[in-house]
Amino acid sequence: MLRRTALAGAVLAGLGVWQAPAASAAHWAPPLQHITHRYVGSAVTPAHLAERDYRAVLTREFDSVTPENELKWETLEATRGQYDWSGADELVRYAKKHRKSMRGHTLVWHSQLPTWVAELPADELRAVLRQHITTVVSRYRGKIRAWDVVNEAFNEDGTRRDTVFQQKLGDGYIADAFRWAHQADPSAKLYINDYNVEGVNPKSDATYELVRSLRKQGVPIHGMGIQAHLSIEYGFPTGYRENLKRFGALGVDVALTEADVRMPLPPDDAKLATQAQYFKELWDGCHATRRCVEFTTWGFTDRHSWVPGWFPGEGAACLFDENMRPKPAYRAINP
Ligand code: G3I
Numbered sequence: 001m002l003r004r005t006a007l008a009g010a011v012l013a014g015l016g017v018w019q020a021p022a023a024s025a026a027h028w029a030p031p032l033q034h035i036t037h038r039y040v041g042s043a044v045t046p047a048h049l050a051e052r053d054y055r056a057v058l059t060r061e062f063d064s065v066t067p068e069n070e071l072k073w074e075t076l077e078a079t080r081g082q083y084d085w086s087g088a089d090e091l092v093r094y095a096k097k098h099r100k101s102m103r104g105h106t107l108v109w110h111s112q113l114p115t116w117v118a119e120l121p122a123d124e125l126r127a128v129l130r131q132h133i134t135t136v137v138s139r140y141r142g143k144i145r146a147w148d149v150v151n152e153a154f155n156e157d158g159t160r161r162d163t164v165f166q167q168k169l170g171d172g173y174i175a176d177a178f179r180w181a182h183q184a185d186p187s188a189k190l191y192i193n194d195y196n197v198e199g200v201n202p203k204s205d206a207t208y209e210l211v212r213s214l215r216k217q218g219v220p221i222h223g224m225g226i227q228a229h230l231s232i233e234y235g236f237p238t239g240y241r242e243n244l245k246r247f248g249a250l251g252v253d254v255a256l257t258e259a260d261v262r263m264p265l266p267p268d269d270a271k272l273a274t275q276a277q278y279f280k281e282l283w284d285g286c287h288a289t290r291r292c293v294e295f296t297t298w299g300f301t302d303r304h305s306w307v308p309g310w311f312p313g314e315g316a317a318c319l320f321d322e323n324m325r326p327k328p329a330y331r332a333i334n335p
Pocket of ligand 1: 068111112151195227306310
């Protein structure tokens with residue numbers, strides 16, 4: 001593992017690029033992206049790139065970015081036929097300038113779906129879905145390394161989620177979505193993505209069976225995306241490493257796509273220590289799995305995390321605090 005020298009650290013600090021926390025001022029860790037051969041990513045809201053410290057930490061630590069909301073259908077095509085590419089394009093420009101890889105999120109999802117899509121009759125929905133996937137994936141051909149093609153298709157008990165796609169198009173919509181995405185960019189890695197599939201449970205079992213069956217049929221699916229939105233209150237998922245390995249054994253890549261570990265606010269030393277353990281196990285388990293190719297967090301700073309808005313009273317879920325100081329979880333994976 002590389003070590004940043006005190007001199008280099010002092011130079012960067014002098015440039016205002018990086019502020020070390022007081023507790024570890026004498027110790028400079030190399031950026032996360034330099035301590036692993038996996039992609040290390042973060043979800044990004046392009047508007048936040050205007051914040052100097054946000055941009056500096058993102059650029060320094062990560063080598064992959066995922067637009068947090070800008071590639072969702074609701075953002076791209078709120079009104080039928082009128083595309084707004086501005087947010088996604090801004091992140092593509094940032095990625096090009098800083099040589100970052102990109103993950104695309106997401107093509108088929110029941111949430112953040114415009115009402116005009118949900119209201120279409122079946123035959124029209126199928127044509128519109130095909131058109132949407134083709135348009136979006138083609139536009140970013142060669143620029144987006146991997147796509148979350150289908151997001152959150154299962155219930156907790158392993159049955160199919162009753163989405164408009166499932167209701168109107170039937171089970172085959174998933175295979176179709178992968179085929180259409182593959183036609184639009186044959187070199188992109190295509191993933192199915194979900195939450196609560198970190199460990200071995202009915203939902204991950206059902207996803208495993210689906211991936212196995214799609215592979216058998218020759219459907220172009222290349223990866224299993226595991227969101228990894230954890231909470232220190234629910235315990236670490238049982239069978240995490242075993243689960244990663246079984247997907248890898250199917251011949252697909254595995255990616256942690258949205259990792260964060262929330263806690264009841266306010267944080268204290270004990271909660272931060274548990275969070276650090278969880279992040280470390282997520283990280284170490286990925287590195288113990290040959291096919292685990294990516295460790296992406298859903299935002300990197302508590303300043304902008306989605307968690308407090310969705311789970312009132314909870315938060316502090318990221319590797320960096322509101323002031324961009326690395327937290328114990330960061331130091332646990334990058335000691
Ligand atoms: O952009 C509008 C803004 O114009 C408006 O004034 C404001 C008022 O509510 O809403 C803004 O949109 C919000 C959007 O985030 C952008 O900030 C939506 O309300 C809000 O619902 C949306 O939340 C996003 C959420 O997905 C939607 O389901 C979160 O930022 C995003 O982090 C979250 O990400 C999901 C992944 O896509 C899938 N996995 C779970 C993950 C966490 O929920």
